[in-house]
Amino acid sequence: MDAAMQRPVVDSDHGRLELSASVEERLRFALRFAVLAPSNHNTQPWRFIVGPDSVAVCADRLRALPVADPFDRELTISCGAALFNLRVALARVGLAYSIALFPSNADPDVLAEVRIVPDGRCDDTLPDLFDAIATRVTTRQPFADEPVDQAVQQALIAAGTAEGVDIACVSPLVERERIAMLVALADRQQFGDPRFRRELANWIHPRRREDGMPAYATDMMPLLDFATPLAASVVRTFDLGGGVAATHHRLVLGSPLIVCIATGSDDREAWLATGQALERVLLAAASAGLTASYLNQPIEVPGLREQLPALVGLQPSANAQLLLRIGRGPDVPPGVLHSPRRALDEVVS
Structure with a gap:
């Protein structure tokens, strides 16, 4: 085979996809980028069910925020952001798709079903956004004194x-x-509201490694920047x-x-x-x-x-x-762009 034909479809910090990959392999690859979506308190309230030619995007309501988000409004928004990342990644790996939102006769936690079809949707503007998935960053630091054009x-x-x-x-x-x-x-x-403080404290707990918010990222008070092990207790109590x-x-x-x-x-x-x-x-x-x-x-x-x-x-x-x-925010050191993410096998089945 010619060397050019052996190049991967995508080669990034979040994985490598070979040209010969099957549809299901491409779907699973695309999910590596879907999970880089933002979510309130970095709860990552989503899960995905993968078939040979489809992905169901589901809400994980065990990761809900009943005080800050009592109706799961922001939870659903977070899943929508993951769905958009999935669309971008699918476009980047050359898969056209159709989407059924809240498909009937399905589990109410299934928010969307994305099915790969030859004559499906193919938005030519989406691949241009693919690289930005990995560079998008949330910062709570001050911005430069520079107007947005x-x-x-x-x-x-x-x-x-x-x-x-x-x-x-x-x-x-x-x-x-x-x-x-x-x-x-x-x-x-x-x-x-003490209930709000307890809920927030649960998501900045120092034992969290794959979700939640590092204390240094919460902007609660300077105290939390240098007393991370105490952050949850401080927020809960005061x-x-x-x-x-x-x-x-x-x-x-x-x-x-x-x-x-x-x-x-x-x-x-x-x-x-x-x-x-x-x-x-x-x-x-x-x-x-x-x-x-x-x-x-x-x-x-x-x-x-x-x-x-x-x-x-x-x-x-x-x-x-x-x-x-x-x-325009401050420069972010390489490797720390995104908040922690759960392992893919915890959210994909």
Whole structure:
């Protein structure tokens, strides 16, 4: 065989796929990238069932957050982000597919069934996003004092629109100040709830190795940066809301762009669409050399979520689903881009 024909279809830090790989091998390879999707508290609330020519994307509700996310809205969004990564990876390895969302007569935890078909969907724009899956990073550090170019903002809006959601981009300081105040208010309310603190503490426990959040990544307080073994106990015991609110207020004011993702309805279909839009927006941002972090606190607090659409310039009837800050973050050392991930054999069957 000619040497060029022996080259792998994909050769990356997350695996190597040979040209001769079967459909099922390509599916399993693509799942290595699906699991790099973001999730609230890095819960990774997904599992996948692989067949010879299909993948079922399922919710793992044992990894739910009943206090912060009582209706599994953000859990479904996370699974939607994993589904989008799967779509990108399948396009990259040359597999066309059809998708059935919430297939009838199936387990209610099956959110989507992706089936490989010769005449299926083939989005030519997706392979260009593949490399960004591995470089996308969430940072809670301050961003550079550098505005996000209007062309990039339009690309982010187009990415969300392609997945059927509304995107609002906010850059003026006076508008960011209003958003910062709402985020700080939500922080104080959440941390004033002992149930929220217990739930958060469970996901920053030092014994976690393949999921959850390292204490240094939580931005709770400087104390947690050098006392990681005590982080869970500190969060569980003390109301850190004032310090967290002040930190996030500064981060919002120092972020050149705030992005809100919203939908017309507020049901499981809208949540899954939000997840796919989220990852498409994040990959578009990463392709432009930008990074993001989440400011979802106002959306998680009843009574505050309804105030957000007006603050970002959306219709009052819009359902705010996610709030992000986007900008140029600090350089991240090689090998630590993503939060820890569970082994593939724990989430794929």
